[in-house]
Amino acid sequence: MLTILGPSSRFCDGFSRRNFLRIGALGMGGIALPNLLRAEAASGVRSGHKAVIMIYLPGGPPHQDTFDLKPDAPAEIRGEFKSISTSVPGFRVCEYLPLLAKVAHRYSVIRSISDAVDDHSDFMCQTGRRKGNQPPGGWPTFGACVSRVLGPADPGVPAFVGLQPRMKHPGYNDAKVGFAGVAHDAFRPSADAKSDMILNGITTERLADRRALLTSFDRFRREVDSSGLMSGLDGFNDQAFGMLTSSRLLDALNVEKESASLRARYGKGDDKIHGDAAPMLNEQFLVARRLVEAGARFVTVAYGFWDYHGNNFGNARNDLPLLDQALSALIEDLHDRGLDKDVSVVTWGEFGRSPTINKDGGRDHWPRASCAVVAGGGMKVGQVIGATDRLGGEPSERPVQFGEVFATLYRNLGVDVNQVTVPDLTGRPQFLVPDGCQPMKELVG
DSSP, X not given: OEEEOOOOOXXXXXXXXXXXXXXXXXXXXXXXXXXXXXXXXXXXXXXXOOEEEEEEOTTOOOGGGTTSOOTTSOHHHHOSOOEEEOSSXXXXXXXXXXXXXXXXXXXXXXXXXXXXXXXXXXXXXXHSXXXXXXXXXXXXXXXXXXXXXXXXXXXXXXXXXXXXXXXXXXXXXXXXXXXXXXXXXXXXXXXOGGGOEEETTOOGGGHHHHHHHHHHHHHHHHHHXXXXXXXXXXXXXXXXXXXXXXXXXXXXXXXXXXXXXXXXXXXXXXXXOOTTSOOEXXXXXXXXXXXXXXXXXXXXXXXXXXXXXXXHHHHHHHHHHHHHHHHHHHHHHHHHTTOTTTEEEEEEOSOEEOSSOOTTBOOOEETTOEEEEEEETTOOOSEEEOEEOTTSSSEEEOOBXXXXXXXXXXXXXXXXXXXXXXEOTTSOEEESSOTTOOOOHHHHO
């Protein structure tokens, strides 16, 4: 966060210039301001502003107690929850998801994600790949690739915004910008307080001088960096300073501009941090919608703590109604605003949970089967893709890879995964998804 002390003149939208200039981001230890975005033309990329919102559920939610209940399984498998009907005939969900049940015709559920790993990490949810055998620089996040390939849709709004906090368990923030380059890392308005920097005595009138100074710093850091990750940072100054001279980003972050009724529809959630992950801030779903509407191409939200090794059903009784309210509100809000063809939503965790309930009343890690909820993006909705066996332990129909979901999201953004590549630090072109992964025909035809 960059704070520039300037005069307290006000924009016509009611924000003071002094307050707005706090939005500027300083990455890499608080020095390089333009760590955001560079537009780069690439073959296979269609123009236009499409966007993706990813809701990451750290810890791995129990698929058998949410969207893949097994009412005919033995008691030690099926658990305590009952299923309820939805707006899609034959599709049933947990009784603690009544709002999502009402809007089931607006999303699809993938019940057979099959290639997770037993690792409390956001890596596969953010990259679509496993950690092993990474090219020089490391696999980049989806958001970093989107920023690298498509660049910003609006000069005052970063292409990639990360609303997730720095979580206590470092694995939940494992995924990095990789070989896409630091200029394409997420803008994080919720970053640690230590990243805030006050430039005492620097007024808006002296911003041009500060720009020249930062350009010099960036050039110096690029020259001394041996990894190649910082190459070209001085080319990103224009957008960084564009953000400092526009109120568009700050406006998007201000949910008070929404009606009281809509904010009540999303709800507040729970601001307490449970376990070692994230609070359940429902308003972040609304902020995500406002950000993509303002021009962001990819926004991530981390929501809750779903590692239910004990008291699975007590925890779920508390958490599921909050997720139910926030996610159903987001899906309906996008539809009501005519954004359902342009904005894709994916909600998932790093793996599923074990079929058998353990001695502590919990479910343990289970990477062999998990589920995801997808909506918007012009995708085919109101369906269930894939299935698991009667115990919820193995895919029995249509195993799905994380990379297939990512290929679908890229397609929704207008990016052809068979054409577009990003070079790693050796200059070797790398495709955006693992070999063989294509957009899911069930979702896009």
